[in-house]
Amino acid sequence: MRHGKYPFIVGFLAAPVAIYVTFVIAPYAQAFYVAMTSWRGVDANPSFVGLQNFERLLQDDVFWTALRHHGVLLLAMPLITIVLALFFAFMLNVGGGGRGGAMTGVWGSKFYRVVFFFPQILAVVIVAVIFGRVYAPDESGLLNATLGAVGLEPLLFMADPGIALWCVIAVLVWQAVGFYVVLFSAGMASIPKDIYEAATIDGANRVNMFFRVTLPLLWDTLQVAWVYLGIAAFDAFALVWVLSVDRGGPDRATTVLGVEIYRNAFEYSQFGYASAMGVALFFLTITFAALTLRVSRRETIEL
Amino acid sequence: MSVTPDSTSDLSRRSLLQRAAAAGLLATPAAGLLAGCVSGGGDSGPKAEGEKSADNPLGVKEDAELEIVIFNGGLGSKYATDVHIPSYKKKFPKANVKFSETQEVGTVLQPRFTSNTPPDMVNNAGSKLMDQGALVQAGQVQDLTELFEAESLDQPGMKVKDTLIPGTIAQGTFNDKPYVLNYAFTVFGLWYDAALFEKNGWTAPKTWAEFTALCDKIKAAGITPYSYAGANAAYYQYLVMLTSAAKIGGPDVLKNIDNLEDGAWQADAVKQAAEAWAEIGAKYGNKAHLGLKHTEVQLQHNQGKVAFYPSGSWLENEQAKDTPPGFKYAVMPTPSVTGADKLPQTAVYAAAGEMYFVAAKGKNPRGGMEYLRHMLSKEGAKGFTQLTKVLTVVKGAVDGLEISPGLTSSNAMLTAAGSDYFAYRFDTWYKKLDDEARSATNELMFRGGTAQKFCDRMQKAADAVKKDSSIEKFKR
Numbered sequence: 016m017r018h019g020k021y022p023f024i025v026g027f028l029a030a031p032v033a034i035y036v037t038f039v040i041a042p043y044a045q046a047f048y049v050a051m052t053s054w055r056g057v058d059a060n061p062s063f064v065g066l067q068n069f070e071r072l073l074q075d076d077v078f079w080t081a082l083r084h085h086g087v088l089l090l091a092m093p094l095i096t097i098v099l100a101l102f103f104a105f106m107l108n109v110g111g112g113g114r115g116g117a118m119t120g121v122w123g124s125k126f127y128r129v130v131f132f133f134p135q136i137l138a139v140v141i142v143a144v145i146f147g148r149v150y151a152p153d154e155s156g157l158l159n160a161t162l163g164a165v166g167l168e169p170l171l172f173m174a175d176p177g178i179a180l181w182c183v184i185a186v187l188v189w190q191a192v193g194f195y196v197v198l199f200s201a202g203m204a205s206i207p208k209d210i211y212e213a214a215t216i217d218g219a220n221r222v223n224m225f226f227r228v229t230l231p232l233l234w235d236t237l238q239v240a241w242v243y244l245g246i247a248a249f250d251a252f253a254l255v256w257v258l259s260v261d262r263g264g265p266d267r268a269t270t271v272l273g274v275e276i277y278r279n280a281f282e283y284s285q286f287g288y289a290s291a292m293g294v295a296l297f298f299l300t301i302t303f304a305a306l307t308l309r310v311s312r313r314e315t316i317e318l
Numbered sequence: 319m320s321v322t323p324d325s326t327s328d329l330s331r332r333s334l335l336q337r338a339a340a341a342g343l344l345a346t347p348a349a350g351l352l353a354g355c356v357s358g359g360g361d362s363g364p365k366a367e368g369e370k371s372a373d374n375p376l377g378v379k380e381d382a383e384l385e386i387v388i389f390n391g392g393l394g395s396k397y398a399t400d401v402h403i404p405s406y407k408k409k410f411p412k413a414n415v416k417f418s419e420t421q422e423v424g425t426v427l428q429p430r431f432t433s434n435t436p437p438d439m440v441n442n443a444g445s446k447l448m449d450q451g452a453l454v455q456a457g458q459v460q461d462l463t464e465l466f467e468a469e470s471l472d473q474p475g476m477k478v479k480d481t482l483i484p485g486t487i488a489q490g491t492f493n494d495k496p497y498v499l500n501y502a503f504t505v506f507g508l509w510y511d512a513a514l515f516e517k518n519g520w521t522a523p524k525t526w527a528e529f530t531a532l533c534d535k536i537k538a539a540g541i542t543p544y545s546y547a548g549a550n551a552a553y554y555q556y557l558v559m560l561t562s563a564a565k566i567g568g569p570d571v572l573k574n575i576d577n578l579e580d581g582a583w584q585a586d587a588v589k590q591a592a593e594a595w596a597e598i599g600a601k602y603g604n605k606a607h608l609g610l611k612h613t614e615v616q617l618q619h620n621q622g623k624v625a626f627y628p629s630g631s632w633l634e635n636e637q638a639k640d641t642p643p644g645f646k647y648a649v650m651p652t653p654s655v656t657g658a659d660k661l662p663q664t665a666v667y668a669a670a671g672e673m674y675f676v677a678a679k680g681k682n683p684r685g686g687m688e689y690l691r692h693m694l695s696k697e698g699a700k701g702f703t704q705l706t707k708v709l710t711v712v713k714g715a716v717d718g719l720e721i722s723p724g725l726t727s728s729n730a731m732l733t734a735a736g737s738d739y740f741a742y743r744f745d746t747w748y749k750k751l752d753d754e755a756r757s758a759t760n761e762l763m764f765r766g767g768t769a770q771k772f773c774d775r776m777q778k779a780a781d782a783v784k785k786d787s788s789i790e791k792f793k794r
Contacts, residue, residue: 053788055449055452055455055456056428056432056448056449056452057428057431057432057448057449057452057453057456057458058432058452058455058456059432059433059434064788150609151609151610152605152606152607152608152609152610153604153606153607153609153610169606171605171606171608171609172609173609174548174549174605174606174608174609174764176765260548260549260608260609260760261548261549261550261552261756261757261760262550264757264760265548265608265757265760265761265764265765266757266760266761266765267757278753281424281446282449282749282753283449283749283750284448284449284451284452284749285788285789287788288788
């Protein structure tokens, strides 16, 4: 019954493809075009300037500062998040040891699983506002009140360029961990119980079990987590915009490309230049994801 | 009909996950963000035009619809719906005035300008305002020369331009043509609580030595002598700093900065002012305030925790809800930095602000200009001040009005200044320079920066703007 297969498939795909082309592909293509104009956002006929915006980009200190911050985010955020999430997921699923042949989590793991997920369901802006109070630089802040109670000098947090970016990373990690705990838990649940049983019989302790059994069998899930977190590290716009001092400050100490794109587009009215930044960000993200998938490719055990 | 795949699916878990990851790429942030805004627009069609007469000097078509958009922020929008629109409708009863308000002017109106279907009159203000320079550059803004040459609505025999405080038209001029009406007249200074000062026997200082001596006393009383909000209001601080610079070296210091003259930021006057203020920041400020927003610092000011706070004359109205009963707003000009300042201590930064413009490509630009003429009538201005506690650029409009202590104080300061008031334009002309000045000022005031570093940093930014051919340059 091969007859009529293609019209059938086309019939199903036409509408979604049309919508996808209109709302995703076309704006992307347009962004590439705008990046090569000097459009200021209020003119109906932007003038074409070729690659001039990209030349400017290479000489823009702020652009490089933002890139450096993405570098830090890219190294620190996925690493910390994955390590924490793995640890929690392991404790929730396997950490309780074997009981009646099945692996179980630590006591109360069902409760923790829900609690860990809480930050994930809060909107980023709300998270940013909450942490604005947590990090408040005077004694009205949650952390500074605690520091004050034990007799320590208040920290400036977001107002201290030395640690501001790390404060942002801490919030990103705090919000992301819950989701990856769930993701890794699902991954761990699909590891056959008999492998754990065999390992237990062979005398493996929890540490050995984690590094010799859980981690290798979870490799694919880890890879996906890494790509997702990496892409998230190229974003961070909303959090920085709301939480940071002077929007990406102090003195651009926490700025990211998203913030600079916004600033150039909607404050300096340089939509062309901002689009050039967007195009650069697009290629950075694509390159990162492709590299990650390639570099982390290794033999996996098909179950 | 059955569909059989050509081969059995070998979709392993691994490749499925890989595809999922690849699909994630399509959610790449921001790349396609801006593109949605471009769209071609055709011509905007015919403009409504009526017969010009002594009674209708701008030639408004009496039944043409007029669309206005007002920014609903600190000033609200009641002044438009209760004062200016009724005034327009009284004159043109057949005209329908379509009113709308927004808190995000740019978000709402940018697409309409791009597609050449703008509203007729726009109050371009707030944190999401559109770049006025870019609008002028794109030919979207009506030349207001005719309006200023027309007869005033309720002061017969006087042209509109003669009823305004000097400098108003210049404030809205882009390359020799008046495009924008800056309607509210704002005066800037250092605000304090007159009641608190009276209680402690403190008086407003006039010289820098008096200023620092008073700050010492205030500090000893356990109050932060001077502060501003670094997180989002650093421009209040560079405003008073440049006010000091203008007093030391005369208003041309600011003119040179606006005109992007070589070395304008490295002039001695700017450096001296930065030095003086850096000392205030280091000795009498609170480093934690770099992380606070203006509302938080203003609240601390109201609570008597901060003595001096730099701001404009909208402050009293903005804080109306949080001001405790005993608090009496008063304002003073910045003290003289040296004994040889070119301008007297009474000189102030004062400027027409709050932009209103008429869309050149709208349907009824004549009606838009006529609406501005109603705003500039004596009655229109009076109604505005009554509802917002903010002065307008119309001369003598508040004569005989009961006003609040803060407004009385800023009025008195303005009267004392006589003709010694000045303003700069670079912050609206070159938004990039405004951002750099905020960062540099925070560095200077909170983070132990030096005057030399401040000047060099600003000069570098100004030179970069000057070199950048994509930014239109303005002169005054």
